[in-house]
Amino acid sequence: MRTNDVIVIGGGLAGLTAAITAAGRGKSVRLMTSGTGALAIGGGAIDILGYQEDGTLVKNARTGLSSLSPEHPYSKAGSQAIEEAVAFFLTLCQEEGFSYTGSLDQIQWLPTALGTLKPSCLVPESMDITPVKQADHVIVVGFTRLKDYFPELIIKGLSRIPGYQKDYEQVTVDPGFTGGRDVTTVDIARWLDTLQGQQACREQLQHHIKPGSAVIIPPVLGSRPSYAVRDTLEKILRCKFVETTVMPTAVVGLRLRAMLLARAKKLGVTIMEQAHVTRVVKDGNSVTSVVTSNIDRERAYQTKSVILATGGFYGGGIVADINSVNEAILNLPVAAPADREDWGTLKLFSGSAQPFAKIGVAVDSSLRPVNAQGQVLLENVYIAGRNLAGYDYCLEKSGNGVALVTGYKAGLSC
Amino acid sequence: MKKHHENPDSCTTCTSCVVHCPVTQAVREFRGPKLAGPAGERFRLLEDEYDAALQYCSNCKNCDISCPSQVPISTLNMKARAKYYKTHKQPFRDWILSHGEQMAKMASLTPGLANLGMNNFISRAVLKGLGVSDKAPLPEYASETFSKQFKRIKQKPSANKAIFYPGCFVNYNQPEVGLDVVAVLQANDFEVIVPEDLVCCSSPLVVNGYMDEAEANARKNIGILEKYVQMGYPIITACTSCGLMLKQEYQELFEIEGVEQVASRIYDIAEFLLELYDEGNLNTNFVKQNGKFMYHAPCHLRVQGIGKPSLELLRMLPGIEVIDADAGCCGISGNYGFKEDKYDIAMAIGSNLFETIKASGIKTVLSECGTCRQQIGHGAGVKTVHPISLVRAAYGNK
Numbered sequence: 001m002r003t004n005d006v007i008v009i010g011g012g013l014a015g016l017t018a019a020i021t022a023a024g025r026g027k028s029v030r031l032m033t034s035g036t037g038a039l040a041i042g043g044g045a046i047d048i049l050g051y052q053e054d055g056t057l058v059k060n061a062r063t064g065l066s067s068l069s070p071e072h073p074y075s076k077a078g079s080q081a082i083e084e085a086v087a088f089f090l091t092l093c094q095e096e097g098f099s100y101t102g103s104l105d106q107i108q109w110l111p112t113a114l115g116t117l118k119p120s121c122l123v124p125e126s127m128d129i130t131p132v133k134q135a136d137h138v139i140v141v142g143f144t145r146l147k148d149y150f151p152e153l154i155i156k157g158l159s160r161i162p163g164y165q166k167d168y169e170q171v172t173v174d175p176g177f178t179g180g181r182d183v184t185t186v187d188i189a190r191w192l193d194t195l196q197g198q199q200a201c202r203e204q205l206q207h208h209i210k211p212g213s214a215v216i217i218p219p220v221l222g223s224r225p226s227y228a229v230r231d232t233l234e235k236i237l238r239c240k241f242v243e244t245t246v247m248p249t250a251v252v253g254l255r256l257r258a259m260l261l262a263r264a265k266k267l268g269v270t271i272m273e274q275a276h277v278t279r280v281v282k283d284g285n286s287v288t289s290v291v292t293s294n295i296d297r298e299r300a301y302q303t304k305s306v307i308l309a310t311g312g313f314y315g316g317g318i319v320a321d322i323n324s325v326n327e328a329i330l331n332l333p334v335a336a337p338a339d340r341e342d343w344g345t346l347k348l349f350s351g352s353a354q355p356f357a358k359i360g361v362a363v364d365s366s367l368r369p370v371n372a373q374g375q376v377l378l379e380n381v382y383i384a385g386r387n388l389a390g391y392d393y394c395l396e397k398s399g400n401g402v403a404l405v406t407g408y409k410a411g412l413s414c
Numbered sequence: 415m416k417k418h419h420e421n422p423d424s425c426t427t428c429t430s431c432v433v434h435c436p437v438t439q440a441v442r443e444f445r446g447p448k449l450a451g452p453a454g455e456r457f458r459l460l461e462d463e464y465d466a467a468l469q470y471c472s473n474c475k476n477c478d479i480s481c482p483s484q485v486p487i488s489t490l491n492m493k494a495r496a497k498y499y500k501t502h503k504q505p506f507r508d509w510i511l512s513h514g515e516q517m518a519k520m521a522s523l524t525p526g527l528a529n530l531g532m533n534n535f536i537s538r539a540v541l542k543g544l545g546v547s548d549k550a551p552l553p554e555y556a557s558e559t560f561s562k563q564f565k566r567i568k569q570k571p572s573a574n575k576a577i578f579y580p581g582c583f584v585n586y587n588q589p590e591v592g593l594d595v596v597a598v599l600q601a602n603d604f605e606v607i608v609p610e611d612l613v614c615c616s617s618p619l620v621v622n623g624y625m626d627e628a629e630a631n632a633r634k635n636i637g638i639l640e641k642y643v644q645m646g647y648p649i650i651t652a653c654t655s656c657g658l659m660l661k662q663e664y665q666e667l668f669e670i671e672g673v674e675q676v677a678s679r680i681y682d683i684a685e686f687l688l689e690l691y692d693e694g695n696l697n698t699n700f701v702k703q704n705g706k707f708m709y710h711a712p713c714h715l716r717v718q719g720i721g722k723p724s725l726e727l728l729r730m731l732p733g734i735e736v737i738d739a740d741a742g743c744c745g746i747s748g749n750y751g752f753k754e755d756k757y758d759i760a761m762a763i764g765s766n767l768f769e770t771i772k773a774s775g776i777k778t779v780l781s782e783c784g785t786c787r788q789q790i791g792h793g794a795g796v797k798t799v800h801p802i803s804l805v806r807a808a809y810g811n812k
Contacts, residue, residue: 001692002726030721035482036430179442180467181449186433187442249429265740272721273479294719296661297678315482 003302004030004270006414007290009277009329010309010317012037014385014403014410016260018307021088021411023267030301031264032275032292036257037315043245044219044252045110045127046089046100046404048082049074050119050397055351061121061401062104071390073402076363077409085408089122096259098225101128111216113149113246115157119397124243124252126221126230131240132158135214138166139239141205142218144174145183148247149218173204188220189251192229202236209239219243219251225259277329280306285379287330305380305414308361309407310387317387318360325359327387332361332369332377335389353392360389366413367406382410422459422490424483425452431477431487436743437470440762444470447477450494451487458494468495470759472747473621475658475717489666496625504623507545511749512622515614518586521555547757553587553788560589564608567596572605576686577642577649579635581656582614583784591784594806595652595683601809602690602697607647609638615659618749620667632664632673640672643679652683652802654715654782655748662718682715682782683802684723691730700808702733708776709801710739710767710790712783713747724782724801731808736780741770744781746789761793768793780804 008019011033023029048061049068058064065082068075074082086104093100102108102122109117109129117129132138142151155168175191177183191197205215221243222229230241243252264271278293281300289300310317310328319328325336336359337343343356364370367382384406386393393399425448432438432446444450445467454468468491477487510517542548560580576599584592596606612635616628639649639660651657661677664670681689690696711722728736744764745751751760771779771794778797779790787798 001694002688034484036434036480037482038428040433040480041429177442179444181438181442181445184429184432190439249433254433265738270721270726272719273716274719275721276484276719292719294662295665295677296680299720 001302004028004304006030006305006307007032007301007303008307008309009290010037010311010315010385011271012039012309012311012315012385012403013256013260013400014407015307015309016257016264017085017089017404017407018309018382018384018411018414019264019269020092020260020267021408022307022414023264023269025412027414028268030270030272030303032272032277032290034274034276034316037311038248039253039257041248041250042253042400043250044124044254044256045108045120045245046102046122046400047119047393047397048086048104048121048401050107051395053353053392053396055395057119058107060105060107065104069390071362073363073388073391073406074398076365076367076388076390077405078365081409081412082405085405086122088408089404092263093259096225096263098227098255098259099125101125110245111154111158111242113154113218113244115154117161118245121401124255126227126241126243127219127245127252129242131214132166132216132242133163135212135240136167137169137210137213138216139169139171139205139208139213140216142170142172143183143188143220144172145177146188146218147182147184149185154216154244169208171205171208173201175200184249185218185220185246185251186223186249186254188218189223192220193222193224198229198232202233206237209237211238213239215239215241217241217243218246223251223254225255225262277310280330282378285377287378287381305382307382307384307407307410307414308387309384309403309410312360312386313356315386327361327369330369330378330381333371334359335362335372351395353395357392357394358390360387362389367410368413380414382413384410422452422455422485424485425481425487426483427453428482430480430482434476434480436474436476436745436763437472437759440745440759441470443467447471447487447491451477451490452485454494455490458497468498471495472750472756472760474713474743474747476713476743479713479717486666489663492620492623493625493667496620496623499623505545507753508622509624510541510544511546511752512618512624514586514618514749515582518555518582522559522586542754545754546752547754549757550752550760551788551792552752553583553784555586556589558589560585560592561608561610563589563593564596564606567593569596569605570600570603572603574604575645575647576604576606577639577647578606578608579612579615579639579649579651579656579660580608581651581653583653588784588800591652591800591802594800594802595650597806597811598683598687598802598809599650601806602687602695607642609642612638615656617655617659617663620659620663621748621750625667629668629670632668633670635660636664636670636673636676639676643672643675647679648686649676649680650683650686651680652782652800653784654682654712654718655785657682658714658718682718682720682723684727684782684805685720687727687805688723697809698730700731701810703731703804703807704733705778706735706737706776707799707804708737708739708771708774708779710741710744710779710781710786712781712786713743715782724780728780728801728804731804734804737774737776739767739770739779741767743767744786744789744793746785748785751785751789760789764789764793771796
């Protein structure tokens with residue numbers, strides 16, 4: 001009988017982190033995914049905590065974390081797990097040749113395609129805004145036909161922010177794409193993966209660069225988890241690049257996912273794509289096997305423990321219909337306001353947490369699911385990521401942070 | 415609602431499929447699976463709108479693999495393509511490439527002559543004139559079909575019976591793969607039945623829009639296989655595209671009675687052997703072999719949701735090392751890469767895989783899909799083998 005120490009359900013940031021952490025401890029891990037999830041198209045920065053629940057900006061992640069409610073996933077995981085997860089992630093990225101920068105003690109402000117600054121915590125080196133702060137002359141690069149990206153908007157926005165009044169110059173690079181399809185950052189990143197692309201980009205930029213220039217560019221400096229494209233261009237052009245954060249598809253998530261998959265593969269994680277898990281088999285308070293249900297038949301996979309990282313409403317981990325709200329696979333209780341009227345505050349962008357966003361599975365300090373009385377429901381199941389109760393990632397800017405920390409914690413607990 | 419429904423509104427336009435589509439990456443003229451599939455379908459439901467870029471879809475199914483909402487994107491494309499050809503003229507080239515079974519039947523009468531005939535420069539020039547690339551080597555026909563050779567095998571009788579669906583490539587091009595399957599099943603105390611009258615699974619018909627013929631084949635195969643399923647026998651495939659068609663695409667494309675029962679008993683040969691292992695019934699008297707191999711998982715396996723059973727099985731064999739290439743689609747997608755106007759695209763799609771193989775220095779690549787093996791041999795200049803052949807060798811080639 002093939003045995004699994006742990007089956008991880010979900011291949012997003014939480015699931016991959018859990019799989020890597022558990023496999024790193026010598027566990028035999030099977031990772032089941034259904035679709036590639038938001039990680040691949042997302043921004044790839046690890047926001048830990050930008051705002052409190054009432055919408056006030058934190059001084060830094062560490063001070064913000066200390067004042068969270070005990071029901072918040074960070075509080076459940078505990079401060080030690082948070083510290084360790086951050087160190088674990090930074091080390092992993094460095095070892096894989098795609099270093100991230102940042103710490104719990106400072107906010108990393110990321111320039112957005114709208115010309116605003118967004119608070120984050122652990123960011124790829126290529127998104128560190130320091131070169132822009134230090135430069136007098138800042139080139140803001142756009143690309144011909146690139147969707148939803150307007151350098152003039154970035155210049156206008158940044159110019160209004162104290163410390164960012166610079167000598168801005170707008171440059172449009174033409175990749176010379178044919179065909180009727182919209183141009184995305186992924187297309188440009190793949191173009192810049194090629195030597196011809198790098199050369200063409202360099203030729204179009206070089207006349208604008210002055211000594212000490214900083215270049216703000218969408219996240220297009222290569223599609224792979226490496227800084228090779230950025231390093232090549234910086235060396236030849238003698239300037240510093242800063243990648244902005246953009247709407248999906250945002251390339252950086254694609255790089256991050258590729259890096260994590262490569263790491264999981266090195267650690268011997270068995271990855272199953274399109275494995276649609278629908279239920280589990282239990283023995284008392286333990287899960288003994290995980291069952292997939294594809295179009296042909298069900299298949300059961302035995303396991304000693306399960307990490308559930310199936311996402312929230314959007315990812316399909318939490319499902320609501322007219323009369324009920326459930327966790328999708330184990331049918332775990334999900335705490336939600338009884339009256340649907342109370343699921344949302346009337347103002348969507350009210351600057352305070354939305355009740356619907358906090359709907360999820362309640363857990364103990366090992367991330368095992370608990371009932372309303374706090375009793376553990378399943379001894380060998382651990383919850384990680386967006387299906388956890390008690391946080392509004394959108395308001396807090398904590399999405400990838402919670403995924404990383406709880407994925408790490410689950411990978412340690414299983 | 416059916417398990418695999420066709421509602422394009424399940425698409426949330428998240429764009430995961432576009433990011434992971436190898437054709438989108440290789441060619442700018444393709445608008446991508448999202449627009450060609452669910453978004454285009456919304457327009458097609460309103461009026462007979464056809465997007466010429468739909469022709470670029472290779473049905474490799476990486477869009478389905480990446481979709482978080484389980485939209486059968488590639489099947490939407492195939493149905494739209496078939497509908498288009500109901501009212502538009504189709505190149506004769508497509509008929510040739512999708513009727514490999516008929517071509518093979520003719521060729522099998524005189525295989526030596528057929529190979530001579532297919533591969534000489536005059537025939538290639540004629541085929542090129544029809545739109546078949548002269549750069550892609552065509553699979554060679556075997557001197558004797560699998561079905562014929564199978565009949566001569568004196569099997570050890572057993573109460574355990576398994577049905578083997580060989581498919582066209584095994585039957586006409588590489589019968590040795592089928593012989594290996596039979597030998598491995600015999601080594602595990604299974605008596606193999608290969609039903610007569612099984613026809614092409616219709617994968618090449620579906621991708622070229624011959625949907626009526628595809629349905630006729632599907633009905634015929636299901637009719638035959640259903641009887642054996644009722645007798646409780648499993649159905650084994652060794653070609654991942656045949657397996658996918660039999661268990662999944664038939665259900666997505668057609669309404670055929672019994673299709674679900676048949677689907678529930680379709681096994682990839684390695685998956686079947688792993689289940690025997692889980693039950694404690696796999697013959698694990700493996701002899702030690704030597705060598706380092708690279709494994710390529712066909713896209714049509716990855717979309718099945720069963721992981722990479724061959725890789726799990728191969729790693730149980732003593733003495734050999736198997737590395738997972740994990741380098742994406744090979745580009746061939748059945749007969750896509752044989753088309754004159756698609757050859758370069760197919761080679762561009764496969765380039766990452768070819769480079770990965772070349773960089774490894776490994777000389778033999780394992781893969782379940784016959785046309786994947788063909789394309790890998792062509793693109794990376796290596797020997798290619800079906801994984802089951804290594805399993806048979808581990809039983810001492812008995």
